[in-house]
Amino acid sequence: MKEKRSDESFFRRLTRHQLFIPVAALLALVLFNLIADPSFFSISLKENSLGNPVLSGNIISVLDNASELVLLAIGMTLVTASSGGQDISVGATMAIAGSVILRLVCGGQVSADTMQAPLFLAVLAGIVVTMAFGAFNGALVAYFKIQPMVATLIMFTAGRSIAAWINNNQLPFINDVAFKYAGTFLPGIPVPTPVFITLFMILVFWLVLKFTNLGLYTQAVGINANSSRLNGLDPKKIKLLTYVILGACVAIAGFIRVSRSGSINYSRIAENIEMDAILAVALGGNSLGGGKFNVYGSILGAYVIQFLTTTLYKYNVPSTALPAYKAVVVILLVVLSAPVVREKLSRMKKSSAKAAKEVA
Amino acid sequence: MPKEIAVDKQGRLAGRPAMSDTNMLLTITVLVFFVMYIAAVVFLGGGFSKPQSFLNILNNNASLIVLSCGMSIVMITGGIDISVGAVTGLVCMNCAVHLELQGGSIITALLLGLGIGLAFGIVQGFLVAHLGIQPFIVSLAGMFFAKGMTTIVSKEPVRVTGESFLAIKNIRVTVPGLGSNNKLGQYVPAYVEVGVLIALAVVVILFCVLRWTKLGRSFYAVGGNNQSANMLGINVRRTKFLAHVLCGLLAGLGGILYFLHVGSGDVANGAGDEMNAIASSIIGGTLLTGGVGNIVGTFFGVLSLNTIKRIVSTLGFDEAWWSNITVAAMICLFLIIQSIILMRKNKK
Incomplete structure (x- = not known):
C-alpha cells in the first residue's frame, strides 16, 4: 500500500526535483541525437598537428568547450544566491583577464615565440586583476545597494574597452606550445586539458562547500539579508566575497579561452557567454531571485547548454x-x-x- | 520572495515623497547636462558652439530617445527589457529587405516594423506579467531571438536605394532662428531630421501619459509596490503587460527611426543600444527598483550620455574604447549618486 502511494506521487516528485529540468533536457538532447544520427556519439583517436594522440568527437568537444561555461556557472551560482541578481560582466572581464595574461607572457610585445614571464605569475596576475574587478562589482552591489545587473552593467560596457586599453589595442599573439597546453592538450594525454582544469575546480568547490560555511552563509544572506545580519553574519562581506570568487572563476575561464588560440580578439572573445552562464544557473533549477542554490545543477546546466550548442553546430546552424x-x-x-x-x-x-x- | 519584500519596503518608505525623488533626480540630470554642455562650449568651443552640432546629437539619437522612453516605462514598473537594441536591428533589417529586395511600399514597411516591435512586446509582456517569469530572462531570450533572426533574414548589409524612401530620409526640417555662417560666409540654416520630430512627439506624449493618465499613474504604483497597487484596485498584471507592450512598440518605432537615419539594414544596427537606453534611463533618474522615473529626465539622459561621448572624443581620446569607458564611468557616477540619495532617505 505504502509503495503504491509513493508510486502515485513518483511522477510529481520527479518533476519537482531541482535537477529534473537539466536532466530531462540532457536526456531529450541525447535521445534526439541518437535517433537523428547515432554517429554523433562516436569518439575517435586521432593525431594532432604536434603528433600527440588526441581524442576527438562531439562528446569530447562538449566536455572541452563547456569548461569556461562551467567555471562561470559555478561563480554565477554563488553570486545569484547571495545577491539575487546576476553578473552580466563576466564575458567582458574574461577579456580583461585574457588581455592581462597575454600582455605578461608576451612581455608587452605584439608577438612572442617564447613566454616572457612565468605562466604561473601571469595567470596569478590575471586572477588578481579580475578579483579586483569582482570586488568593484561586489562593492557596488553590497555597499551601495545597486541592483547586481545594473552594477555589473558598468563593467559590461567598459570591460572590453579596458581589455583593449591594457594592450594598447594591439592583438598580442604567442606562439609558445607550452602556453597552449592549458587550452589544448598536454603531450601524451589524449583528453583536453580544460576538462581536467574544470574537474579540479569542481573538486575545489565541492571541498569548499563541504568543509566551510560558505554555502550556508550565502544561502542565508540570499534568503533574508536582514535576518542573517541579526544572526551575526555580515551580509555585505558575504556578497562581496561571492563576487570576488566569481572574479577568480572568470580569470581561469579567461585563461583557458586565450590559451586555446594564444591570441585574443577583444570584441569577440567570450561574446554572449554571460547569457549562457545565467542560463546555466537557471537551467540548474536555481531561483534567479537568490536564496537556495545547487552548484551541481548549474554545472549540469552548463554542459546541457554546450551540448545544445554542439548539436546545433552539427546541423550546420550558422553561429x-x-x-x-x-x-x-x-x-x-x-x-x-x-x-x-x-x-x-x-x-x-x-x-x-x-x-x-x-x-x- | 525575499527580494520582493525588500522592494516593497523601499516603495513604502518612498510612499508619498516618491515624486520629490523623481524631481530631485531630474534636477540633477538637467543640471549636469547644462553644466557639461556649457563647459564644453566654453572650453572646447568650436564644434560645440554651433547650434547644428547640438541638433546633430538629436539627429543621431532620435531612435535612442524613443528606445530609452520605452525602457524607462518598463523600469518604472520595476522590470527591464534588454531586447530593445536587438529588436531595433531586426526591424531595420526587415524594413530594408522589404523595401529593397521585395519591392514593398513604405507604408507596409512601417507597419512591418511596428508589428515586429509589438509582437516582441506582447510575447514578452505575457511571459513577464502573466507567467511571472523574470523580465531579465525573458528579454534576454528576446534579445537572443532578435539577434539570431536578424542574421537569418540577411547576413549581408542591405542598402535601400528606393527614391521615395530616400526622399523621406533626406527631409530636413530647418529650425528658424538657429543657423550659422559657414567658412565661405554663407548662412546655413540649422536642421533636424524627421525622426527627431517623431521622437520629440513621443517624449511629449509619454510625458503626458505618465503624468496625467490613470495608466501612467498605475505604472508608478505598480513599480513602487506591487501589493499596495493591487489593494488600490490596480490590475498589476495588466499594467505590467501594457508596459512591456508599450516598450516593444517603441522599440519597433525606434527601429524605424534608426532605419530612417542610416537607410540600410545591417547585422550591427542597434548593437548595444539596450545598454545605451538603460544608461540613459539611469542617468535620467529612473530607479531600477521601480516607481521612480521621468520621461523628460530620460530625454536629458540621452543628451548627457551623447554629449559626454562627444566631449571625450573631442578631447582627443577618439579611440573607440574611450567612449565605452566614459559611458561606464557616467553610469557608475549616477548609480552611486542615486544609491546615496536612497540610502539617506531610508535612514530618515
Whole structure:
C-alpha cells in the first residue's frame, strides 16, 4: 500500500526535483541525437598537428568547450544566491583577464615565440586583476545597494574597452606550445586539458562547500539579508566575497579561452557567454531571485547548454543564427518551469484523473 | 520572495515623497547636462558652439530617445527589457529587405516594423506579467531571438536605394532662428531630421501619459509596490503587460527611426543600444527598483550620455574604447549618486 502511494506521487516528485529540468533536457538532447544520427556519439583517436594522440568527437568537444561555461556557472551560482541578481560582466572581464595574461607572457610585445614571464605569475596576475574587478562589482552591489545587473552593467560596457586599453589595442599573439597546453592538450594525454582544469575546480568547490560555511552563509544572506545580519553574519562581506570568487572563476575561464588560440580578439572573445552562464544557473533549477542554490545543477546546466550548442553546430546552424534557436529553448524551459504553468499542468492532470475515475 | 519584500519596503518608505525623488533626480540630470554642455562650449568651443552640432546629437539619437522612453516605462514598473537594441536591428533589417529586395511600399514597411516591435512586446509582456517569469530572462531570450533572426533574414548589409524612401530620409526640417555662417560666409540654416520630430512627439506624449493618465499613474504604483497597487484596485498584471507592450512598440518605432537615419539594414544596427537606453534611463533618474522615473529626465539622459561621448572624443581620446569607458564611468557616477540619495532617505 505504502509503495503504491509513493508510486502515485513518483511522477510529481520527479518533476519537482531541482535537477529534473537539466536532466530531462540532457536526456531529450541525447535521445534526439541518437535517433537523428547515432554517429554523433562516436569518439575517435586521432593525431594532432604536434603528433600527440588526441581524442576527438562531439562528446569530447562538449566536455572541452563547456569548461569556461562551467567555471562561470559555478561563480554565477554563488553570486545569484547571495545577491539575487546576476553578473552580466563576466564575458567582458574574461577579456580583461585574457588581455592581462597575454600582455605578461608576451612581455608587452605584439608577438612572442617564447613566454616572457612565468605562466604561473601571469595567470596569478590575471586572477588578481579580475578579483579586483569582482570586488568593484561586489562593492557596488553590497555597499551601495545597486541592483547586481545594473552594477555589473558598468563593467559590461567598459570591460572590453579596458581589455583593449591594457594592450594598447594591439592583438598580442604567442606562439609558445607550452602556453597552449592549458587550452589544448598536454603531450601524451589524449583528453583536453580544460576538462581536467574544470574537474579540479569542481573538486575545489565541492571541498569548499563541504568543509566551510560558505554555502550556508550565502544561502542565508540570499534568503533574508536582514535576518542573517541579526544572526551575526555580515551580509555585505558575504556578497562581496561571492563576487570576488566569481572574479577568480572568470580569470581561469579567461585563461583557458586565450590559451586555446594564444591570441585574443577583444570584441569577440567570450561574446554572449554571460547569457549562457545565467542560463546555466537557471537551467540548474536555481531561483534567479537568490536564496537556495545547487552548484551541481548549474554545472549540469552548463554542459546541457554546450551540448545544445554542439548539436546545433552539427546541423550546420550558422553561429550567428545560434542565438535564435537558443532563445526558443530558453523560453520553453522557463515557461515550463514557471510556477503558474506548473500549477495549471498539475491541476489539469488532477481533473483528467478525476474525470477518468468518474467514467470508471 | 525575499527580494520582493525588500522592494516593497523601499516603495513604502518612498510612499508619498516618491515624486520629490523623481524631481530631485531630474534636477540633477538637467543640471549636469547644462553644466557639461556649457563647459564644453566654453572650453572646447568650436564644434560645440554651433547650434547644428547640438541638433546633430538629436539627429543621431532620435531612435535612442524613443528606445530609452520605452525602457524607462518598463523600469518604472520595476522590470527591464534588454531586447530593445536587438529588436531595433531586426526591424531595420526587415524594413530594408522589404523595401529593397521585395519591392514593398513604405507604408507596409512601417507597419512591418511596428508589428515586429509589438509582437516582441506582447510575447514578452505575457511571459513577464502573466507567467511571472523574470523580465531579465525573458528579454534576454528576446534579445537572443532578435539577434539570431536578424542574421537569418540577411547576413549581408542591405542598402535601400528606393527614391521615395530616400526622399523621406533626406527631409530636413530647418529650425528658424538657429543657423550659422559657414567658412565661405554663407548662412546655413540649422536642421533636424524627421525622426527627431517623431521622437520629440513621443517624449511629449509619454510625458503626458505618465503624468496625467490613470495608466501612467498605475505604472508608478505598480513599480513602487506591487501589493499596495493591487489593494488600490490596480490590475498589476495588466499594467505590467501594457508596459512591456508599450516598450516593444517603441522599440519597433525606434527601429524605424534608426532605419530612417542610416537607410540600410545591417547585422550591427542597434548593437548595444539596450545598454545605451538603460544608461540613459539611469542617468535620467529612473530607479531600477521601480516607481521612480521621468520621461523628460530620460530625454536629458540621452543628451548627457551623447554629449559626454562627444566631449571625450573631442578631447582627443577618439579611440573607440574611450567612449565605452566614459559611458561606464557616467553610469557608475549616477548609480552611486542615486544609491546615496536612497540610502539617506531610508535612514530618515
